[in-house]
């Protein structure tokens with residue numbers, strides 16, 4: 001009997017390359033910390049879609065449901081129309097498995113150079129808790145008189161008390177386990193309906209169950225400004241799906257780039273597998289060159305191991321990544337080959 | 352007969368303070384360039400609302416329609432619920448006067464220190480053309496079972512071919528008058544309906560009428576990253592209302608702060624007055640201290656004068672602001688009093 005069953009979805013472009021390094025690190029962690037995993041690879045993504053016309057069939061989806069976690073590289077190829085793979089695979093999994101939390105740390109590691117002048121690690125260490133199953137991502141909307149001068153196209157953001165409350169609860173718990181400060185990011189002055197639901201639920205939960213957590217509210221536009229000018233304002237940020245998408249890319253930039261941004265799509269109830277993936281895309285331009293930076297994929301592996309209860313293994317990754325980034329001395333991943341970085345992380349986790 | 356009739360809406364907090372400096376500069380420009388304005392002050396905003404219960408009545412709205420332009424400071428007071436003044440005044444004017452372009456330059460002036468490490472003026476000089484009358488700002492949506500566990504709250508983004516085409520056309524024209532490059536920012540891989548309308552109209556107009564303009568497309572999340580890491584990618588950026596709101600705050604941060612961000616809400620058909628305002632808010636915390644930076648308000652005055660055809664006066668502002676910011680040598684506005692900055696600009700426009 002293995003401890004954890006993990007589905008490996010390398011995906012497209014650099015996805016399989018960075019996931020391979022993660023798996024190499026995982027091999028060693030299993031030895032070091034005495035646990036076992038069963039890993040099953042699935043060939044999904046743009047390439048597969050082109051060959052078979054199928055993105056993710058129901059049978060595969062149900063198979064994936066049986067795993068404890070999914071480790072995903074990146075999906076999307078330039079020759080497939082935008083959105084097909086993203087919606088047919090990535091978003092489909094998030095929704096089907098009710099992974100209602102997208103958990104994205106924004107942390108500047110010592111030695112990493114941020115594009116923000118003078119930013120120090122002490123001033124940049126927060127977590128974004130992004131709602132992951134509602135909002136405009138629900139896909140509601142349509143086109144009337146498409147392609148004509150009379151066209152009207154709508155997109156509807158759908159928000160439920162159920163969905164908002166559970167992600168807020170997760171965020172309050174996160175804040176409690178960190179520095180005790182939670183910031184809601186929304187646009188309540190314009191999105192009056194959805195904003196009121198978010199704000200009222202935020203206030204109510206805070207007052208009744210989490211009055212030890214200090215609360216703050218920031219409009220999404222101001223949040224973008226503060227991410228750059230005052231990231232130290234934030235401990236845990238909670239926000240709706242689309243705003244979370246936008247501000248975490250900015251967060252990735254601030255902390256030193258997409259190559260260092262990890263994410264977990266979590267179902268905290270553990271009824272279905274959670275999914276861990278670097279925030280970066282499939283980067284077709286550098287695929288096959290051996291220059292992709294696997295650090296975000298390894299960080300995502302660390303998130304996965306923590307979620308699976310392998311805290312000691314997760315801590316080893318965290319330390320190893322910190323040392324590696326310090327060694328690199330601010331130079332980006334591309335100065336090293338993908339395999340070199342993986343090999344060095346293997347050495348470092350063993351320390 | 353005066354050349355231009357201008358409604359002055361100082362608003363709340365620092366709004367009237369910065370607009371007063373703008374008017375001081377305008378007085379001198381009239382002498383220097385030989386034109387005249389008639390200015391009528393309107394007392395609107397949060398303070399007025401508290402006293403009268405009225406944000407903007409129909410009679411006042413119709414009066415404002417008779418002006419050539421509106422010069423606005425900032426609106427909103429902390430004791431009025433969020434959104435009331437914004438929607439009842441600012442957004443109401445944008446919609447009533449069909450100001451379908453929100454024009455926001457992002458430009459790093461020499462001598463201004465950007466929070467982005469090593470950023471130079473050559474690498475940061477673009478304009479965001481934000482759609483200003485559609486999207487979620489239309490206000491569609493509602494709450495069902497509000498305040499209960501069953502609540503559903505929706506916000507709908509409404510986009511028309513009419514609205515999209517006219518703002519795209521403006522953006523293409525802008526690009527033509529600048530470096531000939533236009534970037535559409537959207538989220539077509541998720542917002543498939545609205546995204547398709549935007550993308551198809553963008554491609555069609557580009558192919559049929561503006562094939563001298565080079566086109567690019569960037570997802571809004573990636574755009575945030577590029578604003579920080581590669582602002583030189585952009586010449587003219589065109590985007591829908593909410594994305595424009597978000598990315599222009601980030602643009603303001605990158606170019607050195609809200610104190611330097613100007614905006615014009617334009618009706619290019621000139622059927623109704625256009626409105627010019629600094630992007631910053633009413634900043635109640637510093638109102639009355641005489642420390643508000645009037646530069647963004649004066650820059651917005653420059654936009655207004657250019658729109659009114661007073662190009663020589665607008666050019667004087669542009670030059671004066673450039674010199675002033677160089678003189679300050681990277682220190683922010685708050686090292687000088689509001690009036691000091693205004694006085695210095697009066698001297699500089701006269702050169």
Ligand SMILES: CC(C)[C@H](C(=O)O)[C@@H](O)C(=O)O
Pocket residue numbers: 086087090091245279540541572
């Ligand atoms: C690929 C895309 C659908 C996805 C999203 O918008 O959620 C991505 O940007 C992300 O942040 O994971």
Ligand SMILES: CC(C)[C@H](C(=O)O)[C@@H](O)C(=O)O
Pocket residue numbers: 189190221437438441442596630
């Ligand atoms: C005050 C608010 C309604 C407004 C907006 O969202 O448009 C502001 O943020 C802006 O950018 O002008």
